[in-house]
Amino acid sequence: MNIQFRENQEAASPLTTKSAIADCDIHPARATRTELYPYLAKRWQHHLEIYGVHAYQGMMEGPPYPKAQPNASRRDAYPPEGGPQGSSLSFMQEQLLDPNNVQLGVLNPLNTGQGIRNHELSAALCSAINDWQIDKWTSKDKRLKASIVVGNEDGLSAAAEIRERAGDKNFVQVLLLSRNVEPLGQRRYWPIYQAAEEAGLPVGVHAFGFGGNPITPSGWPSYYIEEMVGHSQCQQSALASLVLEGVFERFPKLKMVMIEAGFGWAPSLAWRLDKAWQRLRSEVPHVKRPPSEYIREQVWWTTQPMEDPERREDLFDVIKWIGWDRLLFATDYPHWDYDEPSRVLPAGVSEANREAFYLGNAKKLYGIN
Amino acid sequence: MARHVIAAVDELPPGTRKFLEIDGRPIAVFNIKGEYFGLMNRCPHQGAALCEGPLIGLAQSSNPGEIEYTKLGEIIRCPWHGWEFDIRTGQSYCDPRRFRVKAYSAHVEPGASVVKGPYVAETIPVKVESDYVVVEL
Ligand code: FES
Numbered sequence: 001m002n003i004q005f006r007e008n009q010e011a012a013s014p015l016t017t018k019s020a021i022a023d024c025d026i027h028p029a030r031a032t033r034t035e036l037y038p039y040l041a042k043r044w045q046h047h048l049e050i051y052g053v054h055a056y057q058g059m060m061e062g063p064p065y066p067k068a069q070p071n072a073s074r075r076d077a078y079p080p081e082g083g084p085q086g087s088s089l090s091f092m093q094e095q096l097l098d099p100n101n102v103q104l105g106v107l108n109p110l111n112t113g114q115g116i117r118n119h120e121l122s123a124a125l126c127s128a129i130n131d132w133q134i135d136k137w138t139s140k141d142k143r144l145k146a147s148i149v150v151g152n153e154d155g156l157s158a159a160a161e162i163r164e165r166a167g168d169k170n171f172v173q174v175l176l177l178s179r180n181v182e183p184l185g186q187r188r189y190w191p192i193y194q195a196a197e198e199a200g201l202p203v204g205v206h207a208f209g210f211g212g213n214p215i216t217p218s219g220w221p222s223y224y225i226e227e228m229v230g231h232s233q234c235q236q237s238a239l240a241s242l243v244l245e246g247v248f249e250r251f252p253k254l255k256m257v258m259i260e261a262g263f264g265w266a267p268s269l270a271w272r273l274d275k276a277w278q279r280l281r282s283e284v285p286h287v288k289r290p291p292s293e294y295i296r297e298q299v300w301w302t303t304q305p306m307e308d309p310e311r312r313e314d315l316f317d318v319i320k321w322i323g324w325d326r327l328l329f330a331t332d333y334p335h336w337d338y339d340e341p342s343r344v345l346p347a348g349v350s351e352a353n354r355e356a357f358y359l360g361n362a363k364k365l366y367g368i369n
Numbered sequence: 370m371a372r373h374v375i376a377a378v379d380e381l382p383p384g385t386r387k388f389l390e391i392d393g394r395p396i397a398v399f400n401i402k403g404e405y406f407g408l409m410n411r412c413p414h415q416g417a418a419l420c421e422g423p424l425i426g427l428a429q430s431s432n433p434g435e436i437e438y439t440k441l442g443e444i445i446r447c448p449w450h451g452w453e454f455d456i457r458t459g460q461s462y463c464d465p466r467r468f469r470v471k472a473y474s475a476h477v478e479p480g481a482s483v484v485k486g487p488y489v490a491e492t493i494p495v496k497v498e499s500d501y502v503v504v505e506l
Contacts, residue, residue, distance in 0.1 A: 068451050075448035076421050338449055340415040 019355075020103035021341055022362035023096070024302045025206070025259055025330035026144075028107050028137055029071070029086035039128035039135075044121060053125075054117045056153075056181060056212030068224065069336040077334035085334040089140055096333045097143055100341050103359065104368050105144045106330075107133055108175055108206055108259065112149045115177065115210030122151035127161055130171075138170040145366065147175035147204055155191035162192065166199035172366040173202045173257065178231065179209030184238040185245030193251045202255035202300070202365060205238060207231035235261040236269050239295065243273060246286040248294035255365065256299050260332060263301040264309075267321040270295050296323065300365055302330040303357075304339040312346040324353040328362045370505050374483055374490045375475075378500040381405075386420060389491065391506060398475050398504060399424075399456055401442055406456045407473030407504045408445070413461070417449040419470060427453070427462065475504045 030036065037045050069075055071084050077095065079088035086092070097105060113125025126149045133146035148165045150158035165171050174196045182188065184205065196203045208231070214220045216230040217237065235258050242248060242256065273291035281287070301322060309315050319327065331339050345357065363369070373391050375398055381387055386399045388410060395410035397420030412419040426441040444453050444462070453462040459472035478486070480497040488503065495501065 069448070074417075075423070076418055336449060336451065338415075340417075340449075343415040 018099075018101040018342075019358065020101050021329055021358040022104040022106070022366075023100070023102045023331050023333065023341075024104075024106045024257075024328040024362050025304060025332050026092075026096070026105045026107050027086050027333065027335060028092075028109055028133070029084045029334075030132075031083035031087040036125065036128045036132055039131040040124060044124045044128075047121060053121070055115050055210045056117055057115070057210040067336070072336055073334045074336055074338055089137060092333070093141065096331065097141070100331075102143055104362055104366065106172060106204075106362075106366065107137055107144055107146045108204065109133065109147070109149060110177075110206070110208060114149065114152050115180070115212075116151070116153075119151055119154040119157060123154065123157040123161065126151050126158075127164075130161070130165060134168075134170045145172040145368070146170050147173045148201070149175050150192060152176050152189070152192070153181055155188050159191035159195035162195035162199055162201070166195075166201070171201070172368070173204045174199075176203060176205050177209030178205050178207050178234045178238050178261065179213065179215065180211040180238075181213075182211075183241030183245075185241030185243070185247050187245075190247070190250070193247055193254050197251045197254045200253075200367075202257050204257040204259050205235065206259040207235065207261045231261040232265050236265060239269065239299070240273060240291075243291045243294050244284055244287060246284070248298050249286055249288060252298075254298060257302060257328065257365070258299060259302045259330070260304060262305060262307055263303070263322060263327070264307040264315075264318050266295070266299075266301065267318060296326075300326050300328055300361070302328045303344065304330040304332040305337050306339050306344045312348060315346065316348070324356055325361055327357050328365065329358045372486065372488045373504045373506070374488050374493045374495060374501045375504050376493060376502045377496075378477055378502060381502055388420065391491065391504065394506070396473060396504065396506075398502060400502075401456070405475035405477065405502055407475040407506075408454075408456055408459060409471035409473070411470070412447045412449065412452065413468045413470055414447065414450060414452050417447050419447050419454065420445060422446045422448040422451075424456070425453070427455075473504050473506045475502060477501065478503045 073085035077085035079091040081088060096102060109129055112129045113122045116122040129149045138144045138146050148162055148171050150161045152158055162174055193203065215227050217233055221227060248254065270292035277287065277291055307315055375389055376387055381400045383400050383402050386397050388397050397408050397410045399406045408420055410418050410420045422445050424442045425444050425446050426438045427444050428436055428438050430436050443456055445456050446453050454460065454470050459470040461468035477500050480495055480499045480501060483495050483501045484497055
């Protein structure tokens with residue numbers, strides 16, 4: 001590899017020149033394969049050494065597609081002390097938190113214990129990840145808050161993990177992924193929603209996952225670019241399922257955050273759902289109100305990858321439908337499709353909306369003062 | 370147009386690049402098989418340090434199923450979102466009409482002319498008997 005880095009890194013801009021922001025999708029990584037062992041019972045350490053991890057997905061080595069950059073990450077995000085991108089707190093502070101004046105950073109660890117067929121192992125790994133998030137990240141930098149990772153395919157153990165962490169100020173949401181064994185509205189996942197609602201924690205649904213189904217609704221595609229756009233299709237079916245199975249009706253205080261799958265599709269999905277619901281209402285009598293109402297009341301959206309239409313008016317129209325109070329700014333650091341805070345929002349946004357977009361909405365949703 | 374001596378030729382062998390700041394602008398100079406190119410080290414998309422990306426070739430296709438791969442080692446791929454730029458011209462390949470990264474001419478001059486000419490020596494102690502890479506901006 002012929003990468004050489006600049007001898008003199010540009011000095012980070014002083015904090016005071018930039019207004020504070022929230023970053024609602026940061027991906028911390030493990031520096032080594034065994035970094036979680038201190039948080040795992042010996043029984044599971046040995047299990048991992050002997051049997052490894054068995055996912056629902058057929059391809060065992062790595063994700064379904066090689067990503068566009070090593071570890072799907074920015075090439076300038078390798079920590080100076082070595083290890084994968086996103087594995088060093090000090091480098092994250094230097095590269096992301098300090099120069100961008102991040103006041104709240106929400107951690108969403110990926111490739112954790114979710115989507116594993118052995119549900120006991122899944123629960124143990126998720127719990128270990130949660131301990132690790134406190135030890136390595138949130139207790140060391142008060143700007144960072146963690147998501148409770150849960151063994152998503154076993155609603156009961158997932159609910160137990162949520163209850164155990166409830167009230168712990170290190171955690172601000174429950175984390176699910178969008179590709180699961182079944183659409184997210186199905187009953188097996190309801191204990192998760194119940195526990196989250198009781199704990200007053202939003203449920204984040206991040207793109208990706210290892211449910212074992214093809215990663216587009218029409219089968220396995222040829223190219224990674226098809227997987228990228230497939231995330232929004234997957235989130236659309238997840239959201240339709242949540243509405244139509246009655247999750248929002250049954251858990252009216254539940255808040256969902258759609259993470260990393262765009263938001264430009266939200267109005268058209270809601271319009272299609274409303275129209276179909278008017279005609280097919282008797283099939284789903286438990287859905288008592290037009291689907292769009294549940295969506296607008298109970299769903300938030302992170303911005304990255306921020307839609308970037310040619311005409312900024314088109315973007316503003318979509319956001320107007322969703323609500324300027326519903327978007328949560330995110331960079332997706334250290335991943336390669338990172339959004340730079342100063343470059344994502346076109347001109348023509350009022351000061352109040354700008355503040356809500358970058359910080360206010362997130363602080364309110366996650367209960368940060 | 371000021372000329373800047375940025376390195377002695379043997380400090381910048383083929384396949385390497387050098388990052389520096391000239392008049393407050395972040396620049397990178399590449400030696401590709403003995404030819405020198407200078408680029409502004411800031412991506413016109415969202416501002417990444419563009420020149421920290423890998424040098425690749427250009428994949429083009431006249432028909433689905435037919436792929437030509439040319440310009441090997443002459444295309445820089447941004448370390449963030451992977452936009453591709455021609456290091457000879459700074460032209461982008463995803464939207465050549467709107468996006469270009471500023472290119473600077475870089476070439477080699479003998480020490481004797483560098484010492485005499487209107488050059489700004491950037492911390493390089495210039496010796497008459499060597500050759501130097503010079504950037505114009
Ligand atoms: S910043 Fe270079 S491609 Fe986006």
